[in-house]
Amino acid sequence: MTDESRGVEAAGPPWSVDLLADLHSGVLDDGEATRLRVRVEADPEAQAILEALDATAADLAAWGSASAPPLPDAVAARIDAALVHEAQEMFGTAPVVDIAMARRRRNRRLGWLSGAVAVAAATVAAVVILVPKGTTTGGNPVAEAPPQAGQAAPLAVRGDHPEAAVGHLSTGVKDYGPLGGPERLSSCLQAAGLAANANPIGVSPGTVDGRQAVLVLLTTGWLAEFRLIAFTPSCGQGGSGVLLDKVVGK
Structure with missing residues (x-):
């Protein structure tokens, strides 16, 4: 003891x-x-x-x-057969069955299951990775327009409180936004003096002090420390395009 x-x-x-x-x-x-x-x-x-x-x-x-693996053809065929059987039980024998509609119902069910698995994995990752404390900002709250239906709220970061982005990026999100993909991000990392093959924990478009940016979270090799870099959408094209580069969590 x-x-x-x-x-x-x-x-x-x-x-x-x-x-x-x-x-x-x-x-x-x-x-x-x-x-x-x-x-x-x-x-x-x-x-x-x-x-x-x-x-x-x-x-x-x-x-x-990670994206969900494709549904095997044999499993899809069994699900289609079950949907047809369900329709026959509901409407009687020899019904006119819309297979396309049945498949849409099947895909909705599979989409819900894949989403539940992704949420569970992100929750476990958020528990393991330390999110630094003290992210509350001072001053009076400012009302912001709510995001449109089906659209996630943009990741807005203040230069004097960069740790506010760690909680979102540490879930493993990989949204390259205006950069388009990992190849363009590698060019930006190299232009900023980092290894082009660096593997970020998370990537997400957002803003830094109101300026459009792509935020990247990297490990530092030290316990509970992360490096947050914000690039402009034009990074790697004749300049590093670094808007923010800070170590958070120490």
Whole structure:
């Protein structure tokens, strides 16, 4: 049993996986986390466990943004047959069945199931990855026009509060917006002095202090630290196009 009067001083080394997981997820108080972080940085075994937790968080984020695999033809045929049987039971024998309508009903059901799986994966990733505290801004609230139906609210970031974007980007969203795809983003990263093959945790269009941007969240190699970079839509074309480049979470 851990000696609560001594805190982390009595916990190791070797450090328990539960304690390192608490440090990684940010549930320890600030003083205890600072003391523990200084000690585990000199422990290769503890660092290996923290790196494994980082890799798990990244895998979960990627899983949450992955597209659902195509439905096998044999399964689709069985679903179509079941829908036809359902229509016969409802309307009697020898009905005129609209197969296209039946398939639309099937696709709606499959779409709901895929969406539920994606939401569950994103929720697990958000629990594992630390979202920095203190993102509340001062001043009076300003009313904003609600987004149109079926349209997600844009990701608006203030230059003095960049950590507000981490919660959204850490779910693994990969929306390249005006950049079009990962190839163009690689050019922007290279123009900004980063490795072209860097693998972002999340990418999303938005604004920085009202200016249109594409926000990119990268790991730093340090526990609970992330690098947030905001590019202009014209980045990589004769200039880096960097609007914002800050480390958050430290």
